[in-house]
Amino acid sequence: MTNNNHNVERHVNDELHTLVDELPIGITAVSTSGLFNYTNKAGVVHSGLPADQEIVELEGRVLQIAQVTVPIGADECHVKLSYDITEQRQLEDDLYRRAYFDELTGLPNRSMIERTVAAVTDAENASFALAFIDLDHFKDVNDYYGHTIADQLLTKIADRLSAELRPSDMLARVGGDEFVLLLSPATNADEIALLVQKFSSRLKQPFFIDGYEILTSASIGVSIYPDNGASFEELYSKADQAMYDVKNGARGSAQLFDSNTDKASNERMKLEQRLRLAVRDQRLCCAYQAKVDFRSDEIVGIEVLLRWRDEYGDIQPPGDFVTLAVELGLMDEITLLVLSEIAAARNSIDEAFGPEVSISINVAARQADKPDFMRSFLEAIVATGMAKRFIIEVTEEAFLQKSKFQAEVLPMIRNIGARVSIDDFGTGYSSLSALADITADEIKVDRSFITDIHLRPRSQSVLKAIESLADALDMSIIVEGVETFEELLYLQASTRIRLAQGYYFAKPIVLEKAVMKSERTNELRKPAEPTRVEHKRVNYSRS
Template sequence: MDLTNEAAAKPLLPAEAPDLLAAVLRGAPFGVSVRSAEGEVVYANTVACDHAASAQAGAAPSDRAARIVEFGRAAVAWRDRSYDATFSFDVTQQRRLEEDLFRRAYFDELTSLPNRSLMEQAVNGLIAEAAARTPFALAFIDIDNFKHINDYYGHGVGDALLVNIVRRIGYCLRPSDMLARVGGDEFVLLINPLSPLEALAGDIEALLQRLKEPFFIDGHEIFSSASVGVSLYPRDGADYDVLRAHADNAMYRAKSGTKGGIHFFDPNIGHAAAERAKTEQRLRLAIRDQRLCCAYQPKVDFRSGTVTGVEALLRWRDEEGVIHPPGDFVNLAVELGLMDEITMLVLDETMASLDRIDQAFGPEARISLNVAAKQADKVPFMRELVRALDATGMPQRFMVELTEEAFFAKSQFQSHILPMLREIGAGVSIDDFGAGYSSLSALADITADEIKVDRSFIASIHQRPRSQSILRAIESLGAALDMAVLVEGVETAEELTYLMAATRIRFAQGFYFARPLFLDDVAEGAAGLAQMRAPRLAREASLGRRPPVRRSRPLGGRAF
């Protein structure tokens, strides 16, 4: 029914219309009031009176409990007289909803900072308004090792740390600057107007020093730092996306040096990014074409002169036949999510080479496989690896080596994965012990089979009393927790002599005994090792000589 056309055809309820209209106005959900030309109120419904009272109360606009009323007016002529009609509407719920939607769209919930979208709008707006191309800076701030803090202390403490970091940064900002949270532990800072570069670098360095001061959260004293990359407008880009990308690249350059520093963008970073992309492509092709291979480094009981195990170490033989140590590509492989596939390839190659390994080192030698800390926290992958180890029919031959980070983080490893490895009889080793996030309280809950003492503690140990004390403590810890202690990186006769004379440690690994050996060299290298016996080894070490081991060509780099 078209009410407009119907009403135009004939009056609607002519007898009751005034009373009906009055009833409608009284029950309307909006306010209606009418004033005469002289300003006298001649009509006001209940809602209008209520809205007027709210307006007179004068609540502050920032008061979340305040009502928000909008008014509209219309001039009305009736019986040769003029009236002013006012209509009022309570839009509180609508405005609250719009405000919430705006905050969700443009502000970070945890820190209340602007988010990526609002920062982008602000920067591009600034560029559009800056007819004279007024310079400003964009700083990309990344919190160092934040994942470790989150994993160890929990996400509640991690969130509180971010809030405190934002508060400290805020103390250093001017009203014209703008800080935004653009990722979990990533922030972008708009610095406008721009100071001279020397002063800008000094200001950012002072900010970084503030962030290195300890935070006290939930009874924990937490140390943190941040790395910063800076790009400049208009020198380094003409829009937000380019400036942010360049600042991001500069930040990664800062992290590649000493963390907690600052780096300004320079065009050579772009070249480095292109080289990284090229390396990524070559690495993917190497996986596809099976150019990744293993070298095997013995683990030695230097008191009996026997080989007790062998560690499978990853190598990349490139298109030109050059051998790359893991330090050249493992971090990239982890970042790209390729290590799961690579780890399974290492296991496959080791199994395919098992006869030659057994012939060289004996069928009792345990085979160690390295697993990156990020992999250790992934239950699906680790479940697949455990199944693959079990499917070999000899899971007890294998030792899974993981860095401290995997053990001591509050991750899935101890609760879900360690029991699976125990069930099939595979061994577990703590690699690079002492170089990362050692926690004696956390170690008490771990049932590892082996502690591998990091090379940094054994280097020139005969000249370093503090390292000697630490090594004795680790030795006692291993004995108390029934874990074998193996010293990594033994390279000199002096280091071996100290281990034999001043400790009860039995196991070691390092270039003094043998470099990592390719399969073609395994038999030859193992033959030299087999000639070792404890008395002879001790005599050779005391004379400063190496044991009679024929070595393969140097491979370089540390073990993965």
């Protein structure tokens, strides 16, 4: 019986020894007297580890070491334990990167720079600057070149800016095309201006990606600690406000925050709120300017121009709010509202200008490059029952090589019977060679070529070249901005152009039936006697 118990005990001990020996934890036990010494397999591998370190890297693995002393009777046993925490450390590092670093660029993210700024502010006599960097027209790069190249551009921008950092500076990506730069230390405004200008200049140098040369710039707003705030949020907000002041002025430059910037930002916020309410309450209206055949003295069309009837009843011109509406993403809704108003004002339009006049409506290039929006927009035009009277005016950038407009949207416009006009021709990306690849119906020559054209031989030459090429491509020409008798006389005597717009013929007029209402009825009120457009007739003889 005793032998059996001894055998069982020995078997259990053997099994326990095997179990401990196979553990992934390294175990080394040594008694103080030296009578007891045990090491399992993992402990043999880890036996050379230093005794004074808690974390050790060994052959690409990360080990954590712990030591305990266990009393055994009058003796003591010193036990060293070693754990392989490689996977755990990798997981922690991955979670840390995800929490504090941008996946695309590898830069710190907003959380990381916020923590860093908080640490810097805790330092005695700290002085630093925070720069908010917002790329100019990055959406255009995204739309034209595609997301892949846009992402590569962001990565190259991050690399280029990072190369200019001092050891104590930090660059973070906090949004799609937004970066925040911590300049620490930074002791005075002149030093900060020089540092920021260096980054601004680097961003203006071209980037070469997949065979494309891409030019970019950034608007930069700067706040200074402790003058402009005591926390990251305060400094970030002030830098952001200064950046928006740059956006509203000279893009591609930098500006320090000041009280005037703060005031301008508050004014902008108020304007944004007013504009959003105006769109919601449909307090926008349309003005109509005649297109004139100055050789037959006939009104052949109208251009629909957007106006804002503000809460005080005053009419605001588009230059005061259209750019803001684009930035706020309101133009799609506004364009559809304009179209709705045109349909509601059809009777007044026909009575004022004639039932056969064409109706030109402006569509931003960004809108024209969105097939989904344009499909709904064109369906709304068809619903007016006047599709063949419509001319869609877009700037020439809509016809760029990678734009979806010419390939996808233009056929849809043709399909409903509407026409296309190239607006503001000569002010954007256009060239005479590019014009040969554009399949539009009308070229609208920008007013900058027409102003004082009788005194400007170079503008005369350009206009003649455009006229000749348009004739060859079977496109009509209309000139805008005719304001003086001398300008008209030159067009009559020296060109074959027939169509024009401008204050010389008629200013835009607002028809009461065209005022956008927050509540509509199916029947329009009987309109007041419409104001007819009058224009001067000029007798001329061709030489």
